[in-house]
Amino acid sequence: MCPPTHFAVTYAINPWMDPGQPVDRDLAVAQWTTLREAYTGLGHRVDVIDPVPGLPDMVFTANGAFVLGRRALGARFREEVRTPEAPVHREWLTSRGFDVHVPQAINEGEGDLAWTGKHILVGTGFRSSPEALAEIASVFGVPVIALDLVDPRFYHLDTALTVLDEHTIAYFPPAFSAASCRQLDALYPDAIVVGEEDAMHLGLNATSDGQNVVMAAQAKKMADQLAERGFIPVPVDVSELLKAGGGVKCATLELHT
Template structure:
């Protein structure tokens, strides 16, 4: 079923037609020992250089880690490195995958910003040491691709949602679709404050998604509304200031989300999800929250 779909009239399948994929059972987190805001590569970092409370950031990270453990995921840890303050956002450096024979793979990212390129080899080394086969995109043809920041698996299905426009190239998804033999639904991002797909789009379960609608084109919204039975919308304040859509729902039931997202959290509970609020204020200063701070694994 390998192909990239960028408009609703290209759809020739429904979600129920897709092969199943097991849910992740593990989560990789990178310690925030060197986390700071040292430069500006997205709008959220403006005026935040030097403003991180590193002790509070560690406390926030510890709580997120504890919640993943509490809901039953095996938490794997990797040390960060001096000079790589954004390595803690380990959703970005790779796209992991498990094939239908149970073999584990990881496609390594081509980071958009020069400041983050040195993160990728450390993540690659971890994958190789833990039984994953590493794959690479052709950097002579593809400018950038930032892993699960922009490439998000549909819960329980062999299909990706792929964001492009700021940190990842549309052409990357052609290679990804062919490599993993899966369809990719390509969504153009149109607001620089929502520079990654995971800042405005959170798959909750097979039928439900949380989005900030103004981050997408009309065609993108049509694709989302066609393939999900229920679309929960976040307000601009909760999406942009509190990163509501950068929540994580690893099991289709439990949602870990930045505290204070009052309207979104009510809608999540009304839809039957268990909501776990955390403080990630120190990480919001760098433009990330829960989803950015982890990588789901098999």
């Protein structure tokens, strides 16, 4: 995680961002701190990368890389304003002993890559490039499944889908092409289908340890759906980060073992 010390909305690179809308940085820091405490309260270790002045989106560490075991694929951002974040994340991972691959194709880390325990789901259509699929498969040596995103509000995979455990996902079908919906239905016939109201709170921008699901506090119907399926919702208000199109997952890079 990275504290939102320099968080701001000074440009618009997704439909959620409006530079004319005020941002309360102190509130963002307080909400981020609560999110971090939620993780530590569940027994998870949280490592922190230092924020860099001039990189207002660096709080969204999920975009910085994808990590599986001791191997990592660094990010290559589509938007030039975020390009300087990539080497900062690579340096942090390298300094901690990870084998970091410098990407050739555009990929935006865990923003578009999701580990299911069996394969990597990859969202394309807005940010990560289809050319990244072969590179991802080569780096990690596991099956890769491409999913087409079609709604610009859900510009990253992690805004429209979350992996709950090795057998279960939750997702918002209208964010995906018809072909990708059919593919997800075949892979996950018991998936939790989330409605638009909760999707628009970025309720699906969540993290799960297989039991506890840390998620936007405003996605109340989704929380009920999770509880009905035996998961434990852990609601956290990160509404200030939503002004930049981010949420719980965006602020969390998971180091998958």
